[in-house]
Amino acid sequence: MPDEPHRGPVLSVAALRKHYGDTIAVDDISFAVRRGEIVGLLGPNGAGKTTTLNMVLGVLEPSAGRIVIDGLDVARHRAEALATVNFAAVYAPLPGNLTVWQNLRVFGLIYAVPDLRTRIEQLLEQFDLQTFRDSKCGVLSSGEQTRVCLAKAMLNQPRLLLLDEPTASIDPASARELRQMIRAIADRGDSGILWTSHNMHEVEAVCDRVLFVSRGRVLLEGDPRRLPAERGAASLEDLFIRVAREPLSFGAGAGA
Ligand SMILES: Nc1ncnc2c1ncn2[C@@H]1O[C@H](COP(=O)(O)OP(=O)(O)OP(=O)(O)O)[C@@H](O)[C@H]1O
Numbered sequence: 230m231p232d233e234p235h236r237g238p239v240l241s242v243a244a245l246r247k248h249y250g251d252t253i254a255v256d257d258i259s260f261a262v263r264r265g266e267i268v269g270l271l272g273p274n275g276a277g278k279t280t281t282l283n284m285v286l287g288v289l290e291p292s293a294g295r296i297v298i299d300g301l302d303v304a305r306h307r308a309e310a311l312a313t314v315n316f317a318a319v320y321a322p323l324p325g326n327l328t329v330w331q332n333l334r335v336f337g338l339i340y341a342v343p344d345l346r347t348r349i350e351q352l353l354e355q356f357d358l359q360t361f362r363d364s365k366c367g368v369l370s371s372g373e374q375t376r377v378c379l380a381k382a383m384l385n386q387p388r389l390l391l392l393d394e395p396t397a398s399i400d401p402a403s404a405r406e407l408r409q410m411i412r413a414i415a416d417r418g419d420s421g422i423l424w425t426s427h428n429m430h431e432v433e434a435v436c437d438r439v440l441f442v443s444r445g446r447v448l449l450e451g452d453p454r455r456l457p458a459e460r461g462a463a464s465l466e467d468l469f470i471r472v473a474r475e476p477l478s479f480g481a482g483a484g485a
Pocket residue numbers: 249252253254272273274275276277278279280281
């Protein structure tokens with residue numbers, strides 16, 4: 230592992246493929262996520278977004294292609310590369326019978342976080358969770374649980390943060406607050422964020438760049454605030470629907 234901090238992209242994915250038998254879930258995807266950047270991975274159900282995230286997380290083995298996290302090739306430096314990544318998703322809640330403090334402690338031990346007690350206190354404050362420290366996660370509201378998941382995802386100060394629909398099932402006020410917290414994490418400039426969402430208003434508000442994926446391929450890439458006009462669409466949502474309905478008319482993929 231290099232001593233000097235790596236200055237290139239936090240994530241670089243090249244010619245990534247995944248097939249399940251005859252089903253091609255991810256078909257030659259290439260993209261990058263830079264420091265300080267929030268990249269939206271958009272696409273209809275079944276487009277290959279979760280499969281892509283799972284390969285970056287090391288949960289799924291790619292059929293082909295290369296994943297480099299913070300300068301480290303995941304195929305050759307798996308443990309070091311994955312130590313700089315973290316993840317939050319609504320479908321991966323924390324154990325409900327453990328308190329907020331216990332959950333953060335268990336995950337902190339798994340990530341071998343130095344001075345764990347201090348780090349947990351910082352995160353409880355950052356995510357406004359002090360009052361819930363001794364509450365069991367299972368009794369918390371969806372918004373509170375999402376904040377705990379995010380605190381857990383920040384334990385190891387990841388260079389790459391993967392968020393799979395982080396604001397799904399939470400109210401608009403909590404979602405806005407959460408987006409501001411995530412934006413602030415990116416704005417510090419040390420880490421990059423890959424974000425999946427089906428909420429195009431949210432994507433416009435928070436993402437610096439989006440990748441439209443359909444049938445396992447990247448069909449469009451650009452600034453979510455400029456792309457609709459560039460492509461003659463009334464809004465990002467309108468563009469999303471067009472790409473999902475007519476993927477062939479959007480041609481070949483866009484690289485990193
Ligand atoms: N374990 C598996 N075995 C076979 N096919 C799979 C498996 N996992 C995913 N697929 C298929 O791969 C394709 C991509 O699925 P994936 O879950 O990555 O899509 P997604 O873009 O995350 O969709 P959603 O928005 O619905 O979560 C789909 O056609 C899906 O049915």
